[in-house]
């Protein structure tokens with residue numbers, strides 16, 4: 245996901261969950277993540293487990309908020325400044341070793357996103373999904389503070405996958421003008437040339453090392469395509485779609 249997170253969060257950091265984080269059930273946030281938590285007005289307690297706070301989880305079918313404690317680890321005899329840890333649900337049941345987790349704040353609200361779960365493609369859509377969950381007063385205040393005129397242009401450096409146009413074209417030929425999601429009977433609108441509008445989707449996203457091959461793409465109607473990226477059943481749907489296209 246190539247998202248300009250700077251436009252979304254006041255502060256944010258991204259870290260990969262380590263073996264030790266998981267084994268000790270104590271997630272060690274990195275400096276930027278600590279900055280976000282601090283900016284939300286949460287201070288680490290001196291003892292474990294310390295008081296708890298909620299994080300709003302995004303793009304997870306499992307729920308909207310998750311609890312975390314925030315405390316200083318026990319002082320080492322070496323006298324080093326103790327690093328804050330996060331305990332409770334966030335690490336005991338939500339995060340797993342190897343997950344890349346973003347923790348960021350908007351005002352007093354703390355958000356957490358597991359990255360690389362193939363959720364979404366468009367960075368503006370992702371930004372919108374996040375901001376939509378900020379508290380209504382913050383949303384309104386920031387919208388009202390928007391300046392008159394067209395938004396500033398932004399230079400986005402990103403690496404794109406050079407998708408094979410023949411794979412796309414072949415998927416469209418294979419689909420014969422109807423959505424390849426099993427069971428979908430939706431009517432498609434026509435393009436100016438009279439052909440049906442379909443979008444070619446990578447079942448296992450390229451960003452998750454999916455192949456740019458016919459066996460990993462499906463020509464979908466816009467509804468099914470969006471649902472693959474944002475729907476609550478996207479994980480189970482991905483599995484059945486994957487089996488289906490592999491047989492085509």
Ligand SMILES: [Zn+2]
Pocket residue numbers: 365444445446469472473
């Ligand atoms: Zn897609």
Ligand SMILES: [Zn+2]
Pocket residue numbers: 423424425428429430464465466467468469
């Ligand atoms: Zn469809």
